[in-house]
Amino acid sequence: MAIDTRPALPVADRVSGFTYAIRNIVVEAKKVEAAGRKVSYLNIGDPIPFGFASPPHLVEAIARAMREGHNGYTPSPGILEAREAVAEDFDARGLAVDPDRVLLTSGTSEGIELTLTALLNAGDEVLVPTPTYPLYTAVIAKLGAVERYYRTDPTQGWLPDLSHLETLVTPRTRALVVIDPNNPTGAVYPTEVRRALVEFSERHGLLLIADEVYADLAYDGPIEPLGRLDPDAAIISYSSLSKAYLAPGWRAGWMAVGRTPRLDGLLGGLRKLADGRLCSPGPMQYAITAALRGDKTFQQTLRADLRERAEITTTRLNAIPGMSCVRPHGAFYAMPQVALPPGRTDAEYVLGLLRATGVLTVFGSGFGTDPGMGAFRVVFLAPPAELHRIYDQIADFTGEFLAGRAASA
Numbered sequence: 446m447a448i449d450t451r452p453a454l455p456v457a458d459r460v461s462g463f464t465y466a467i468r469n470i471v472v473e474a475k476k477v478e479a480a481g482r483k484v485s486y487l488n489i490g491d492p493i494p495f496g497f498a499s500p501p502h503l504v505e506a507i508a509r510a511m512r513e514g515h516n517g518y519t520p521s522p523g524i525l526e527a528r529e530a531v532a533e534d535f536d537a538r539g540l541a542v543d544p545d546r547v548l549l550t551s552g553t554s555e556g557i558e559l560t561l562t563a564l565l566n567a568g569d570e571v572l573v574p575t576p577t578y579p580l581y582t583a584v585i586a587k588l589g590a591v592e593r594y595y596r597t598d599p600t601q602g603w604l605p606d607l608s609h610l611e612t613l614v615t616p617r618t619r620a621l622v623v624i625d626p627n628n629p630t631g632a633v634y635p636t637e638v639r640r641a642l643v644e645f646s647e648r649h650g651l652l653l654i655a656d657e658v659y660a661d662l663a664y665d666g667p668i669e670p671l672g673r674l675d676p677d678a679a680i681i682s683y684s685s686l687s688k689a690y691l692a693p694g695w696r697a698g699w700m701a702v703g704r705t706p707r708l709d710g711l712l713g714g715l716r717k718l719a720d721g722r723l724c725s726p727g728p729m730q731y732a733i734t735a736a737l738r739g740d741k742t743f744q745q746t747l748r749a750d751l752r753e754r755a756e757i758t759t760t761r762l763n764a765i766p767g768m769s770c771v772r773p774h775g776a777f778y779a780m781p782q783v784a785l786p787p788g789r790t791d792a793e794y795v796l797g798l799l800r801a802t803g804v805l806t807v808f809g810s811g812f813g814t815d816p817g818m819g820a821f822r823v824v825f826l827a828p829p830a831e832l833h834r835i836y837d838q839i840a841d842f843t844g845e846f847l848a849g850r851a852a853s854a
């Protein structure tokens with residue numbers, strides 16, 4: 446084919462600010478694979494490739510919905526039955542929610558994107574934890590808004606630094622993002638911290654974006670919705686079937702808008718935006734009903750499996766000279782730190798590890814931490830024996846890297 450010399454079509458400027466390191470780094474892994482090395486993908490929080498299976502009663506609910514002909518568009522907020530199931534589930538957790546204030550979404554991700562889009566004008570500010578789940582900063586950048594990072598502190602179990610938070614508020618601040626249990630750190634916040642965050646958000650008239658996608662994966666058992674601490678606070682809660690119901694590919698999520706009339710305008714905006722995308726995947730909405738009303742005992746096994754893997758991860762990584770790792774209390778991530786020599790970055794360490802061993806993790810700066818902090822995120826969903834093998838490789842590489850013997854990234 447002749448070389449096409451015509452000018453390339455333009456890409457909008459806003460794309461350049463939209464970075465999502467968790468997937469962006471896969472390009473590097475593919476190069477390593479192409480060179481013949483097996484890659485262990487510890488970059489994405491997806492339980493399915495590691496042998497966890499979606500619960501059969503949820504699969505059956507979708508199959509039945511399809512067989513029974515529920516293959517058309519649904520109402521844009523989602524089918525009433527599933528919204529009622531979401532509301533009942535909140536009720537059972539101690540927070541009364543009106544099904545009319547529930548919207549079904551394509552995963553938590555769409556709820557986050559709809560909310561930030563409905564809320565933010567260019568130049569508005571959002572308080573985002575560092576490290577953070579990077580979708581927040583990507584969408585904020587796309588909207589021409591600004592993230593203001595508040596510290597969470599590894600020396601305090603990755604808990605939010607409340608005094609730092611106070612210094613970041615300006616007249617443009619619109620929202621506070623709280624991820625609890627946390628990705629990427631695995632932290633679960635104690636009640637007094639949760640209460641302080643709600644009180645802070647209310648005092649400054651902010652929307653509290655409560656990312657509760659890991660609520661059922663706290664190892665000691667499900668944590669309550671943040672809104673329970675103050676049902677009249679301006680809080681929107683987000684979750685999905687992706688993590689605690691082992692079905693990330695279904696893109697089945699929901700959001701529940703707090704009862705305060707201060708959120709009525711925003712709810713109207715959300716409904717308007719939701720109309721434009723017609724609906725979230727229809728048959729999957731039937732799985733939401735089955736998940737929230739059905740048997741949840743599989744989650745006990747899941748939590749026990751995750752606790753065991755968290756324990757292996759913390760013990761093994763803390764035994765590596767130059768490395769420290771805060772023990773996770775929920776979800777399937779840990780955020781260890783390696784004591785980098787001056788001038789070296791987290792990306793150099795992570796790419797070096799990938800090229801030397803095929804172990805793919807994500808550098809902390811992809812989640813908003815300082816590159817010199819040497820943080821990186823590990824997804825510990827692999828079976829224990831494989832985790833041990835991977836941590837052997839990390840130990841060997843880290844020794845070489847810190848001794849200055851590893852090949853430069």
Ligand SMILES: Cc1ncc(COP(=O)(O)O)c(C=O)c1O
Pocket residue numbers: 490551552553554555578624627628656658684685686687693698
């Ligand atoms: C904190 C957090 N929020 C949201 C999401 C997106 O999840 P979903 O599959 O529900 O869109 C993830 C996925 O990893 C996450 O870790």
